[in-house]
Amino acid sequence: PPKDDEKYIDFMNYYLLGLTSRSFARVIQELTPELKDVVCVFYLVLRGLDTIEDDMTIDVNKKVELLRNFHSYNYQKGWTFTESGPNEKDRVLLEQYDIVIEKFLKLDPKYQTIIADICKQMGEGMSEFCLKEKPSTIENYYLYTYYVAGLVGIGLSRIFSASGLEDPSVAEKTELADSMGRFLQKTNIIRDFLEDYEDGRKFWPDEVWKEFIPEDTEGDIGILLKRNYECCAMATLNYLCVDAFQHVVDVLEYLSSLKDKTIFNFCAIPQLMAMSTLTLVFNNPDIFKTKSLKTRKGETVKIMRNNPDISAATVTILSYTDIIADKAEILKYLPLEKGNYKKLDEYMK
Numbered sequence: 150p151p152k153d154d155e156k157y158i159d160f161m162n163y164y165l166l167g168l169t170s171r172s173f174a175r176v177i178q179e180l181t182p183e184l185k186d187v188v189c190v191f192y193l194v195l196r197g198l199d200t201i202e203d204d205m206t207i208d209v210n211k212k213v214e215l216l217r218n219f220h221s222y223n224y225q226k227g228w229t230f231t232e233s234g235p236n237e238k239d240r241v242l243l244e245q246y247d248i249v250i251e252k253f254l255k256l257d258p259k260y261q262t263i264i265a266d267i268c269k270q271m272g273e274g275m276s277e278f279c280l281k282e283k284p285s286t287i288e289n290y291y292l293y294t295y296y297v298a299g300l301v302g303i304g305l306s307r308i309f310s311a312s313g314l315e316d317p318s319v320a321e322k323t324e325l326a327d328s329m330g331r332f333l334q335k336t337n338i339i340r341d342f343l344e345d346y347e348d349g350r351k352f353w354p355d356e357v358w359k360e361f362i363p364e365d366t367e368g369d370i371g372i373l374l375k376r377n378y379e380c381c382a383m384a385t386l387n388y389l390c391v392d393a394f395q396h397v398v399d400v401l402e403y404l405s406s407l408k409d410k411t412i413f414n415f416c417a418i419p420q421l422m423a424m425s426t427l428t429l430v431f432n433n434p435d436i437f438k439t440k441s442l443k444t445r446k447g448e449t450v451k452i453m454r455n456n457p458d459i460s461a462a463t464v465t466i467l468s469y470t471d472i473i474a475d476k477a478e479i480l481k482y483l484p485l486e487k488g489n490y491k492k493l494d495e496y497m498k
């Protein structure tokens with residue numbers, strides 16, 4: 150079919166959406182028709198940007214140029230990128246990116262502006278992190294999660310308010326929208342520790358794990374995978390879970406401000422799935438043994454199916470909070486003083 154055929158463009162955009170993310174594809178389909186296309190394009194534009202960022206085979210100077218200019222490619226009909234690494238899982242999105250551009254240029258200009266602006270800011274942020282080896286500090290952990298996920302929440306909130314389906318205040322409360330994204334990204338960073346470490350990507354802040362090992366120990370965060378360091382691995386894991394957990398208050402406030410049911414579902418389901426993941430990984434030594442622990446299929450389906458409203462979502466989130474609080478109870482009895490720590494598994498039996 151001709152590249153500018155409306156039906157072909159729509160079909161291909163949703164095809165690419167389904168290819169690049171099962172979970173977000175499903176919740177985006179839940180949105181009211183006028184927002185579905187906008188958010189689908191928003192997702193594909195940023196996933197395209199992220200596919201450049203994640204690709205370790207692209208020369209760093211070339212990568213910086215691509216990341217910083219990506220927002221402008223959305224206005225260049227026909228643009229594609231065919232030099233992704235062979236095992237870059239979403240490379241087909243960049244190879245077919247001209248289709249995304251066709252859809253982007255059909256959107257109401259008010260949405261194009263929001264998408265291009267977030268894409269520009271995210272690309273600049275990402276390029277800062279791939280330029281020089283950024284140290285994994287707590288400050289950079291905050292900065293990075295803002296750029297790759299906080300900005301998504303801010304952009305989505307601007308789209309919701311611009312559509313008129315949500316109050317202008319949803320777009321104005323950027324710290325709540327930021328927390329929506331950070332919570333999801335931090336949960337992923339915690340869960341994907343082993344997979345990222347094996348890919349040479351270190352997101353966990355150094356100040357945290359260094360707090361739990363004797364001063365003179367040298368080496369990088371890989372020490373958490375070594376025998377006799379299980380205790381400081383667990384202490385680091387739990388610290389980061391509690392740090393991520395702090396965003397739940399903002400998440401609940403954000404969700405309770407929403408009026409449109411489909412927007413609520415779209416926002417609540419990823420948060421509930423992240424809560425489920427965080428509950429799974431909290432105080433769980435397996436995250437240092439297996440890559441990317443996944444919540445049980447049933448759990449995810451259950452969350453997707455029972456169409457939460459704010460009261461149901463709050464009850465569910467608080468039930469996860471109880472589970473984490475119970476697990477944290479155990480931690481109270483662990484003598485994790487620095488330098489004088491015991492093997493965690495003695496206590497976990």
Ligand SMILES: O=C(O)CO[C@@H](C(=O)O)[C@@H](OCCCCCc1ccc2ccccc2c1)C(=O)NCCCCCc1ccc2ccccc2c1
Nearest residue numbers: 173191192195196199297298301302329330333334415416
């Ligand atoms: O490569 C991968 O598969 C994972 O990549 C991660 C990484 O590279 O760190 C990482 O890439 C981040 C950069 C690209 C962000 C793409 C994105 C994701 C979800 C969206 C949902 C709706 C609209 C636009 C969206 C854009 C990643 O995908 N992390 C998952 C968490 C990102 C959360 C984004 C987000 C923020 C606020 C939200 C509020 C409500 C509903 C969904 C939300 C979704």
Ligand SMILES: [Mg+2]
Nearest residue numbers: 199200202203
């Ligand atoms: Mg990625």
Ligand SMILES: [Mg+2]
Nearest residue numbers: 199202203297
């Ligand atoms: Mg990335």
